[in-house]
Structure formats: C-alpha cells, structure tokens
Amino acid sequence: QKEVEQDPGPLSVPEGAIVSLNCTYSNSAFQYFMWYRQYSRKGPELLMYTYSSGNKEDGRFTAQVDKSSKYISLFIRDSQPSDSATYLCAMRPGGYQKVTFGIGTKLQVIP
Amino acid sequence: NAGVTQTPKFRVLKTGQSMTLLCAQDMNHEYMYWYRQDPGMGLRLIHYSVGEGTTAKGEVPDGYNVSRLKKQNFLLGLESAAPSQTSVYFCASSPPSGTRDNEQFFGPGTRLTVL
Numbered sequence: 001q002k003e004v005e006q007d008p009g010p011l012s013v014p015e016g017a018i019v020s021l022n023c024t025y026s027n028s029a030f031q032y033f034m035w036y037r038q039y040s041r042k043g044p045e046l047l048m049y050t051y052s053s054g055n056k057e058d059g060r061f062t063a064q065v066d067k068s069s070k071y072i073s074l075f076i077r078d079s080q081p082s083d084s085a086t087y088l089c090a091m092r093p094g095g096y097q098k099v100t101f102g103i104g105t106k107l108q109v110i111p
Numbered sequence: 112n113a114g115v116t117q118t119p120k121f122r123v124l125k126t127g128q129s130m131t132l133l134c135a136q137d138m139n140h141e142y143m144y145w146y147r148q149d150p151g152m153g154l155r156l157i158h159y160s161v162g163e164g165t166t167a168k169g170e171v172p173d174g175y176n177v178s179r180l181k182k183q184n185f186l187l188g189l190e191s192a193a194p195s196q197t198s199v200y201f202c203a204s205s206p207p208s209g210t211r212d213n214e215q216f217f218g219p220g221t222r223l224t225v226l
Binding site: 034044045046058101 | 151154155159169170201
C-alpha cells in the first residue's frame, strides 16, 4: 500500500462547477500538507500549503485537512478552463523530512 | 528572479552513454532536490542536498550521482544510461527546515529518452 493514495482521474467537469480533489494517507506523522498544480509539460507549482488539521482558503481554492481520517481535499469553486491541469497532493512530517507526493489527478474543465 | 532553471530541456541518449543535468536556483535556498516523474508513479526523489558540499540518497538513487559544489547549483549525472532511466527529471529547491513554509519550488523539467 502506498503512503499516499490519489485517484489519477481523469476528471472532467463543466466550467463553473465545484471541483473536489482528494488524497488519503497512512502515515500519522505527516503534519504539513500541500497541493501542487502542474500544467502539461511544466514543473509543479505550489498552490496551497496547510499545517495540521483545518481549512485554508485562497481565492477560489480551499484546502481541507482531516488528520483523524487521514484525508485531505482541495476544492475549486467556479472552475475555469485555465484550471485544467494535474493536481498533486504532497505531505511531510515535521522538521526536515522528505516530501511524499501523490500520483496526481488530471482535471479538465470544459468550456 | 529566474527561480529554478534546468539545462537541457530535452535530450536523447543511447544506452551506455553518459550525461549531466544542471539545475540552478537564484533564491539562495539551502536545500535542493532531484526527482523523476513517470506515468502512474508520481514524483520520486532521486537525491537531495541540504547544503553546499553535501548530498544524500533519496528513494531511487541507483544509476545516478549528484554534486553540489556551489550553493546555487545541483548536478545530476547518469554514468551509463539505461532505457529504464527514460523519464522527466525535475529539480526543486527550498529554504531550510524550520523556515516558514519550507515549500519546494520546481524547475521546468528535463525530458530524457534513452534508446
């Protein structure tokens, strides 16, 4: 079993829809949770960064962490065609420890 | 600032050939990383460095070597390329542990094909 599980998709939604992307994990030591966005043939770019449990909002994006269920989510409101990309969840324990990435979910927002 | 840059962007090698991938960052980051990304496998850490002159093995280090002679540069070497090393290689850098956020910034990637 992988430490981080993420459905690769693809996920297709109409423009304006609310998108929910999720990851589950097995390592209780994870404390820092990230979401990266990766456009085709580009490097990943950090989208959201959360420490421990709770919600964090940034514009149309909301990151949610439920440590009791070992489950993290990224919500995208009013999705746009420009949101079409692969979304990678990532997480790590405290201090310097290597980051573990999910395999990414490919999202397509159809105009 | 250019951020993280990688050279070259594309390369085709024959089995047994050698090459070096160059990563440079201008953010004065202490930590640097090399990943490979393969379909269905996600990003896997090859080697990393926590400072100039130091390197350490990651998850999939076999067949690769690295050097960090200067703080801003991190080199990834393939001594004898194999078809299994066909992949997209990403370099990343981050501030040191304990620094706010400690997020990783990625380069644009190098697409390597080994025939």
